Amino acid sequence: MANLGKIARRGGLYTLLGGFAFFGAFPFYWMVIAAFKRDHDLFSPLNNPFLFNEPPTLDHLRLLFFETHFVGYLWNTLLVGLAVVVITLATAVPAAYALARWARGWGETLGIGIFLTYLVPPTILFIPLSRFASFFGLQESLWSLILVYPTFTIPFCTWLLMGFFKTIPKDIEEQAMIDGLSRFGAMWKVVLPLSISGVLTVVVFAFTLSMHEFIYALTFISVSAKKTISIGVPTELVRGDVFQWGPLMAGALIASIPVAVVYTFFLDRFVAGFTMGAVK
């Protein structure tokens, strides 16, 4: 009898989880379908949208890669992402370390202050920043994004790294200093190697955050060739008033899935760093 209750509860659990998984994923399911469906099949309202009523096609992909700037968008996104990661690391790693370790008192206040700037939204800053961009002649340039994106990656990543650095026992650094390194040497040669997982998490987050960014990209860049994936796909795959659904879905799919896979993988580490502070 108890077994039946257990099975029922298990069944309930699976149904619930299945439901949520379905809810989360089904727009992407349509992307997969639409990316390979022939236009004729796609645009017949009477056809079953869940299935391939006509054999699948690669036409949309062909169009996407050879007749649009899609590859260019990918390239732009990659460039911006990497540059932003470098800037973020160079700024956030030292700051997080100093705040986590040394700056007692004022350090904690400053750390919180930096974290709070994450809450200042792009929709307040984008008007003045667009003026900055044109003042420096950077409008329509990827550099405008590279210079502006750290406004959200630095605060967030500094906070993330602070959490990671705090998990490394002070003993180890002090031991390294006694063993012959300076304070800076102890950080560089002992603490950082131990925080590789934290640093990697920051790299992934900084990259994906800049890849997802929409508002600044929309504001600063209107020249088609210079767009990033995030704005390029939704705004450029239109002929007149009509969306080119096939290529549009294909583009969205290609740009989403790899990022999602990597991001999911690193989420575990993020949560570990997050809960380190919460579980004392």
Next chain:
Amino acid sequence: MGRVEIRAITKLFGEVRAVDHVDLLTNEGEFLVLLGPSGCGKTTLLRMIAGIEEPTSGDIVIDEREVTHLPPRMRNIAMVFQSYALYPHMTVFKNIAFPLRARGVDEESVRKKVDWAAGMFKIGRLLDRKPRQLSGGERQRVALARAMVREPSVFLLDEPLSNLDALLRASAREELRQFQRRVGVTTIYVTHDQVEAMGLGDRIVVMSQGKVRQVGTPLDIYQWPADTFVATFVGSPPMNLLDQGDTLLGFRPETFLPADAVEGSEGIVTWPFEVTYLEYLGAERLVYGNVGEKSHARHVAARLPGSMNLSIEAGMTYPFAVARGDLRRFDKKTGLALPGGTT
């Protein structure tokens, strides 16, 4: 080699005096123990000697060099933390080699010295392992080897045995002592465990609330405590203290025995001892009870050797005595020991 001089060292954390005007001078090659309850300042003092904590005022001199404001790496000291602080991402070999490589020693000398240090602690076969693969005792030895490999002039240890389980602790203690005697490096050792302190130390520095209460050999500390704090902190059960108006009369439990068994060249003092509670511990018996008139009876302890077969029962009163030579007297207000000893 290995002389540490601490002059009027004070450390303030905000308003709190963690270390209050401490003066200390080590003898070369001695095993000096800093003993006290948690919060007494012993670890802070050790950290200031190491250089990872800066004193608010005072000086530290190591081997005729004033090091008070020098960073740790310039002091030629080695330290072992309570957690051992082994570098988790390095092998045992790399851990031990670390201090040498940090100073730019050439690879051949590094290898020779690591082998030498590893041999001293019998961990040669562990050189390729990582810390997480080692037991507590093995990690401790790696930490010691790493500390010794540089042949420092002073060796600092912060409660290195407290992470080991009880059985291991005793043998580790013995090994540590033997090793220190063999190598002869001045060692400063922090602990809150008075048994450990008595067993290990050439001299013991008893501290409380940032101040030094007494410095002396284990015998001095135990037999002639400088004040009531030392008298009650060292020794378990602690020294019995009886109220005598302006003074406190002290005697150790093992000197408080059935009157017939006590001899004293200067005579003995007897009290009726009403027993309330007994503990049979095999090698000895601890007898707790009251001494003095009913209205202000004082709770005292007696320690009878196991070989003494007298029958003692709770609820009964027996005549117990202390030899006059074993009595100590303390000023009730200041707690300080008073010279002389008889009633």
Next chain:
Amino acid sequence: MSAPAHAAPPPHVADYGGITDREGALAKLMIAPAVVYIAAMIGAPFVLAILYSLSDATTGDPALRLVGLQNFRAALADPVFRMSLRNTFVFTLVSQTIVILLSRILATALLKNFRGKWLVRFLILLPWTAPISLGTIGWLWMFDSIFSPMDWVLRYVGLLGTKDALFGFQTNMYWLGIPGLSMASVILVQAWRILPLATVIQLAGLSSIPKDLLEAAEVDGATPWRRTLMITIPLTLPIVSIAFLFGVVFTFTDLVVVYVLTRGGPVHTTQVLSSWTFFKGIEAGDLAQGAAISLFMFPVLAVVAVFILRLARRTEVV
């Protein structure tokens, strides 16, 4: 300093090593780049936004001439602005309430171990791990006024397209074309998008409750309901509140979903402050008005920030 007893006084070394050893100086040096960047790229623009809101600048004539509060007055008088303001609150509060309730259920379910967990996690996280604008594109197709698969299903099961159908005689729902429905659609997509983030945070909170506490309560005779009510909920309240507040901040200030799905339509019925700021300030070029509209978001953000700070202290997260 007492005089030493030895013959020659030891040499006094003045410096504490070099800069690589001095804690205070090194710390300041390492924090400086971040602070300078933030001051220049967040602090300064913020001040500039305030200045713009008090000016009459446009992209044609961007000079900063201070003209007082006319932009704010104009905004308040503008019915579209007022609708945006109202919509923003509705959009935020409804979507985030849905999120916090659903994420709690989902997080509780995810505490258990089961087969295929990695796949379920991946799928559940997709709305957040994929770039938001692209995920929303998927929904654009879902809501299409002719080809919507949801409409197809509704027609298939007879809830749409026939005389007695529950949802009416028309063949399509026009998810994005009918005023109330479009708001619901936008709210749905926003909830869809934030749900994974909230779930992750709630999961972290739920996992951090020491098992001892719940076991002790069980031994004391507490039912699962009581344990949830008296232990789980109070202990996770700080982190749940943080999750809620973050969701509120992101939703309150974000325009992606609205922009991609409806561009604020139909007839501004899904316009929110952030999208309206964009249309007025960037697309139409009225910098001053745009800045003023965006600043209406600030009071809410400040209040939320204060709450987050208080809660963060309690969970030791920040």
